[in-house]
Amino acid sequence: MNLLLQKISISSPPSVIKIAGSKSETNRLLLLQALYPELKIENISNSDDSEVMQKALQSNKKECHTDLVDVHHAGTAMRFLAAFFAIQEGKEVILTGSSRMKERPIQILVDALRQLGANIEYVENEGFPPLRISGKKITHNNVSLAANVSSQYISALLLMAPKLENGLELTLEGEITSVPYIKMTLALLHEIGVKTSFKNNIISVSPQLITYNSQLITVESDWSSASYWYSIIALSAIGTKITLSSYKENSLQGDAALVEMYKNFGVETAFNGNESISISKKNNNHPSSIIQQLNDSPDLAQTIAVTCFGLGMGCQLSGLQTLKIKETDRLQALKNELEKLGATVMITDDSLQLEPSSFIRENVTIETYQDHRMAMAFAPLALKTNIIIEEAEVVSKSYPNFWTDLKAMGFHISEI
Template sequence: MDILLNVLKNSKINEEITISGSKSESNRLLILQNLFPEITINNLSDSDDSVHMQHALSTDKEIVDIGHAGTAMRFLTSYFAVKENREVVLTGSERMQNRPIEILVNALKDLGADISYEDKVGYPPIRIKGKKIIKDKVAINGNVSSQYISSLLLIASKLEKGLEIELVGKITSIPYIKMTLTLLNQIGIETSFEGNLIKVLPKTTVDKQTVVVESDWSSASYFYSIVASSQIGSSIQLSAYKQESLQGDSCLAEIYKHFGVATSFSDNSITLSKEKVSSKEVLEIDLKNAPDIAQTIAVTCFSENIACNLTGLHTLKIKETDRLEALKEELTNLGASISVTNETLHLEERSSIKENIAIKTYNDHRMAMAFAPLALKVPIKILDAEVVTKSYQKFWKDMQQIGIKVEEL
């Protein structure tokens, strides 16, 4: 489905939106719930990724296909490795079969897991023969995708002796590691994270409990972008959020002050308000701890005509697409002067925004959603717009609620 986005009238925005539970928290908790059935989860994400995760955890088939769900691929690799007497082939979409998994597989094999490649070494599909794992120490590079590390942490308490993980070298995406550790602590599992060493103590059962998932901050980023491009006095209330968030992307509240957007917290929501014009200073920001909001920030900078230097983006190369190259391609088509490396993005001030440009989405939900707020400036086309369901089922409906016209082509 291709769509045309447009704004019929340029008026102040004043809306309330409810956003589904965090995909990151939900997928961690779904693994923990299957390891500890005493857990009940409320406000679970309705994203495709979480649906794939639930299906994978409930099926008894040998072939488990998780589509485009990268989080599910990483977390399930460890989960099935410790499911004794269970053998599965874990696979996914064509893109998923070209996303690396070798670092995690090697770490699990170092612990004694039985995992082999069905086709290309280092990539899915992988055959996993679940077994009891006795070893309790492993080393893994600290600058790899935090999902590899979280994958190991989620199963750690179910190992006979627990697990000690040594993070080698520079550590990136620390908020996502801390999110996993905090969720473990919340359900009653003891952990420690000192220097480059993480320890998780063994646990056989936990107390019966209900865990409420906070709404997704990555999804909130698109509304920050919309408010940044709206009239002074516009506001959007989003629920359900909390000030003491586990999610690294909550740094949005601080970053978007640069764009004149203020964030106020209440008991169960945040209100984003456009209070002043955007700063024209070059935005310099290291996003190593929140790479998922890089696309939104880059498009906001282009929309507001602000030059930026974004760093810490090395993990974007192995996402649903090469997000840095995808941003460069689509922003250039819109009239941007942009350059990227393997881990940085530099955007210069622009002269104008081209209208009615068709944005390719590359099977990447964040490409579709990051570019949508540009509709407040010019008519814009989004190709394969249904890709948003990977993380945000009702995104286009919510866009219509705030005043963006969504027309199927």
């Protein structure tokens, strides 16, 4: 499905946009719920990734010798489920995914699980899915990982840790990246009563049979999804305002850094007592270029780069080393599509530099590369020019209602 977004200016946006629960929090809690069935979750994400997690975890209840579990494009599910199935005694699964998923490396996590004693084999290519996992009781409790790997590898180990007989002591070697996602995992473990510690580069998780604390957790709405609304407000006229729910000032999500980052673009955030936020365009006094380190929130890179381009600004974004192994090589994809629009972009393995420019080509078709964030990051440019989004249905991976919500905002969207 290709969509044409016609150039608009927003005059009367809706009062409140309701955004579903965080995919990151939901997927962690779904796995914990599978380990601790007494746990109840509200406001779960309606994303494809979370539906894949739910379906895969349901398969664990089936009575069959070897089960095929297909996570499609869901990288979080692949990593979390690899750890989960490794400790399901007597259960054998083949964990697979899309053709792109079979190109995404998983050896770092598999090696760590094997260090602990897990029984995992590669079905096709060494170091990549699919995996044959034979669940077993794991008693080893010491493992080491490079600290600059994807936080999902680390979180996968931490989430299964309280169900290990002797818990887990995880040593991270080097400089840690994506700290907020690790802290999110530890905070959710703490919320259900699991004892943890994170000192220097060593994370310890104590064993626990049942949840002792909260048995009902409400998932905060997704800050990554909010980023596209921040971009829309940044590209709108002064005075444009919208309210998003449900958000907390003391968020566990690293992407809540949006609040500070988007002050660069004249966007201010007000936290309301009812756990919503109001975001508004206050001024056009933005700098000609910004420098932003995104180690802790790499999923914001596409949104920020497109916002800068739409405002005629430049940017230097770093800490983006994990973007090359996402749904697509996001750095190359960003360069390709921004250059179609007239931008000058340079990339390295972990950075992107956009030159300031006020020129934007019209009626450009944006390729999405089966990547939900490419579709959503570029959509706000309809405030500056006509734009076509290819394979627009890809947004279902994390934000199925995105196009519906944009239409409610006043965007003119038609299928072509």
